[in-house]
Amino acid sequence: MIRVLIAEDQAMLLGALAALLSLEPDLEVVGQAKDGREALDLARSARPDVVLADIEMPHLSGLELAVELARLDPSPRVVIVTTFARAGYLRRALEAGVAGYLLKDAPVERLAEAIRRAHQGLKVIDPELAAQAWTEADPLSDRERQVLRLAAEGWSAQRIAGELHLSHGTVRNYLSEATAKLGADNRIDAARIARERGWL
Secondary structure, three states: OEEEEEEOOOHHHHHHHHHHHHOOOOEEEEEEEOOHHHHHHHHHHHOOOEEEEOOOOOOOOHHHHHHHHOOOOOOOEEEEEEOOOOHHHHHHHHHOOOOEEEEOOOOHHHHHHHHHHHHOOOOEEOHHHHHHOOOOOOOOOHHHHHHHHHHHOOOOHHHHHHHHOOOHHHHHHHHHHHHHHOOOOOHHHHHHHHHHOOOO
16 A cells, blocks of 8 residues: 555645545555645654645645655655646756646546656656746745745745844845846735746
8 A cells, every 4th residue: 555645735625635545446545734844744653655745835835845754764755736837836846856746637547646656766747847847947045935935925024034043134135136036126026926937
């Protein structure tokens, strides 16, 4: 049996995925998490073979979760399932070491097969997205992305500084750099551009 953990912040979809995958004779759903942090905790205790994760979740995104899961021993394979057909997301997912990247409108049979292939050590990537993934490089550093994401949620530079243990001036510099790199008018515009391109 392939042990599967599902991380998805939409409760209805989480339940539906678990029910559908449980019908597969060789798949066992060993955990369901509503956010990235819960998924990480469950992965430590349930020791899944494959983690199925959404990209946009509270506390830890699917990509941040993939990085954390890679530190576990043994580390589960990660398959991202998302509504976002954005090359920027796929590129970051590949850099994070994910085994698969599928869109949520894929049939459940394809999802089950992707889990099996990931478990075998293979990569399962939507071919059209794979071709796009390397066309435009992400100009943001990890720290610029982190600061910009919090700013997009309405956090002040002072609050971001406290959360990330940085000085107020350093946060302003990161926001300024990100805004300049993206050719944006301000931090909100920068966040919009980065999100549209899958860089946030």
